[in-house]
Amino acid sequence: MSFKPEDVTSQGVWEVLKELLDGRWLAILQHPCPFPPEIFEDITLNLIHNPNINSSVLFRADILYDSAKQSGCDEQAADTDVYPIREILQDHIVAYDGFPGFTLKRIIVRKMVPRNPELDKPVVQTCQVFQSNQITDRQHTLVLYIPHVSSGSEIPWYHPNVQSLVCLHSWRSSQPNPHVPVLPHSSLSPSGTISVHYRLFPDQPLPLSDRSKRTALHLLATLHKHGQGALDGYTKRVHHDQLVSQQRVQDTYTRLKATHAKRLSDNWVEQTDSSKHVFEDLSIAAFLMELWRDMYRPAASRRATNAQGDSRPAFPGFVDIGCGNGVLVDILLREGYRGWGFDARNRKSWAIFETSTQRQLKQMILVPQPLLDMNPDLGQKREGDPATLLSKLLPKASTSAKTSGTKIEWHNGIFPTGTFIISNHADELTPWTPLLAYLSTSPFLMIPCCSHNLSGLRFRAPSKFNNYSADTLAPSFFAGSITKSKSVAITVAPAGEENDQPRQGSLKDLGPANRSKQPSAYAALCDWVSHLSGAIGYEVEKEMLRLPSTRNTGLICRTLIPRAEGLSASEKMDKVKAIAVREGADGGAWVERAKSLMVGKGEKH
Numbered sequence: 001m002s003f004k005p006e007d008v009t010s011q012g013v014w015e016v017l018k019e020l021l022d023g024r025w026l027a028i029l030q031h032p033c034p035f036p037p038e039i040f041e042d043i044t045l046n047l048i049h050n051p052n053i054n055s056s057v058l059f060r061a062d063i064l065y066d067s068a069k070q071s072g073c074d075e076q077a078a079d080t081d082v083y084p085i086r087e088i089l090q091d092h093i094v095a096y097d098g099f100p101g102f103t104l105k106r107i108i109v110r111k112m113v114p115r116n117p118e119l120d121k122p123v124v125q126t127c128q129v130f131q132s133n134q135i136t137d138r139q140h141t142l143v144l145y146i147p148h149v150s151s152g153s154e155i156p157w158y159h160p161n162v163q164s165l166v167c168l169h170s171w172r173s174s175q176p177n178p179h180v181p182v183l184p185h186s187s188l189s190p191s192g193t194i195s196v197h198y199r200l201f202p203d204q205p206l207p208l209s210d211r212s213k214r215t216a217l218h219l220l221a222t223l224h225k226h227g228q229g230a231l232d233g234y235t236k237r238v239h240h241d242q243l244v245s246q247q248r249v250q251d252t253y254t255r256l257k258a259t260h261a262k263r264l265s266d267n268w269v270e271q272t273d274s275s276k277h278v279f280e281d282l283s284i285a286a287f288l289m290e291l292w293r294d295m296y297r298p299a300a301s302r303r304a305t306n307a308q309g310d311s312r313p314a315f316p317g318f319v320d321i322g323c324g325n326g327v328l329v330d331i332l333l334r335e336g337y338r339g340w341g342f343d344a345r346n347r348k349s350w351a352i353f354e355t356s357t358q359r360q361l362k363q364m365i366l367v368p369q370p371l372l373d374m375n376p377d378l379g380q381k382r383e384g385d386p387a388t389l390l391s392k393l394l395p396k397a398s399t400s401a402k403t404s405g406t407k408i409e410w411h412n413g414i415f416p417t418g419t420f421i422i423s424n425h426a427d428e429l430t431p432w433t434p435l436l437a438y439l440s441t442s443p444f445l446m447i448p449c450c451s452h453n454l455s456g457l458r459f460r461a462p463s464k465f466n467n468y469s470a471d472t473l474a475p476s477f478f479a480g481s482i483t484k485s486k487s488v489a490i491t492v493a494p495a496g497e498e499n500d501q502p503r504q505g506s507l508k509d510l511g512p513a514n515r516s517k518q519p520s521a522y523a524a525l526c527d528w529v530s531h532l533s534g535a536i537g538y539e540v541e542k543e544m545l546r547l548p549s550t551r552n553t554g555l556i557c558r559t560l561i562p563r564a565e566g567l568s569a570s571e572k573m574d575k576v577k578a579i580a581v582r583e584g585a586d587g588g589a590w591v592e593r594a595k596s597l598m599v600g601k602g603e604k605h
Contacts, residue, residue, distance in 0.1 A: 005030065009027060019101065035230060054219060126146045162200055169193075260331055296312050323342060326341060371590055447555075539561055
């Protein structure tokens with residue numbers, strides 16, 4: 001059903017609303033709807049809890065009270081000194097027993113929190129759900145919203161400038177009501193309408209402003225879209241805030257944005273868009289800080305013993321592998337967290353940071369120790385030659401104008417035990433992140449972006465679709481075809497042990513019928529690196545981060561499964577090398593890729 005609302009402002013007050021409050025209601029818009037009261041109630045409750053769905057200037061709603069739970073629902077949000085629930089319910093509520101013709105089903109008091117508190121102020125609102133109790137051929141469900149204001153001047157921009165508003169759902173069921181006579185030849189097919197009504201302030205002039213009309217139109221469109229989707233069987237697939245609460249992360253983000261955004265944006269020197277990178281890294285920093293708040297002792301007690309009863313360890317420091325522009329490292333350092341970052345290329349943005357931050361940003365190539373062990377010539381000194389072959393293969397590169405000609409530094413990926421590893425759009429380093437973290441017994445956050453194999457070459461990551469088996473021809477195939485075709489080389493994995501080698505498949509297996517079953521390239525990458533993390537021994541947690549990016553899947557590994565614990569360093573290394581061999585990792589190809597990154601041929605994040 002297409003969305004074509006009807007303007008009903010000329011109809012005045014509808015009969016069904018004449019007994020609600022003082023009856024000063026103005027009908028605004030109406031639209032037919034095919035979904036029943038149960039769906040309407042579900043979607044309106046979802047919109048009450050998530051007003052950001054209807055307004056991009058809002059972060060969320062903090063629920064201060066919910067009668068279904070019979071108590072304040074958000075202990076952090078409900079400051080009873082500022083928002084005394086008892087007084088709120090007395091001053092901003094219809095009588096508990098409803099109003100003539102309607103029964104009160106539920107009361108929710110929420111505080112709508114804007115994204116930019118310097119521009120928009122929060123507002124507290126009482127939301128009430130009513131259901132008709134009269135015997136008629138139509139059932140009415142009504143949601144009443146009352147902002148806690150005394151005049152229109154207190155209404156924030158994102159809220160319609162009205163004293164209160166109503167969303168009304170009217171429904172005629174296909175089942176005849178035994179108490180209502182059915183007229184001859186009457187149609188009993190299910191049908192309904194949704195409508196929006198305003199209760200204006202006494203001194204509010206007519207006609208309505210364009211802003212008030214647009215708000216009603218957008219609200220009605222959202223109700224229609226979500227109701228139609230629910231009727232068609234849509235189920236939510238993306239779930240946010242699984243590990244850390246939305247409120248904590250967004251409040252920290254708001255503080256970080258006020259502290260760092262202007263400084264970073266005003267001094268931006270990269271060619272990339274500052275608004276994307278700055279705000280994305282502020283969001284990641286907010287998530288990390290709240291995650292670390294749960295994992296580690298507070299900063300004031302990081303050096304203290306656990307005698308005070310806090311069993312959490314002290315913060316072990318962080319390393320941002322493939323740190324790119326260094327913004328995330330700069331924010332975390334300024335917020336008091338120890339750590340450093342490195343990248344294959346020195347970025348211009350590093351020069352805008354304080355000297356203390358610049359010292360923690362290194363131009364460095366990572367050559368995983370397992371590759372060095374699997375390719376001894378890369379790391380061994382030749383007789384009579386103090387330099388390693390690796391040092392000769394890597395070209396000279398400058399870390400700054402003053403040190404031009406200095407050999408590039410490299411790291412083997414083994415970090416101090418427990419170091420928290422950040423792998424944010426690290427590309428070539430992404431699939432190595434869980435393997436190297438395992439060698440260092442480190443937790444990590446991985447945010448995948450571009451798909452590379454363990455040799456550093458572009459390819460389409462395997463997934464459940466092909467039993468996590470990467471074809472050895474996939475890298476070369478993609479080198480020539482990645483911009484021309486969505487077809488990929490796949491393999492058919494035989495049943496057997498984890499280390500069994502797969503048989504190669506055929507591109508013919510990916511005809512139109514089979515191709516439709518594949519996950520996207522990004523979903524396959526996330527699936528594959530999750531599989532690698534689980535195979536090496538981590539419990540994998542997933543968080544869809546609230547980032548201004550479509551590449552927002554966060555994979556967090558903090559705990560090893562029991563069978564992966566207690567192994568010696570050599571046993572861990574053997575386990576990692578077995579996976580690297582199975583995945584066809586090539587140390588020579590890795591070094592060649594590292595050389596190209598140093599001269600600026602890689603992705604820029």
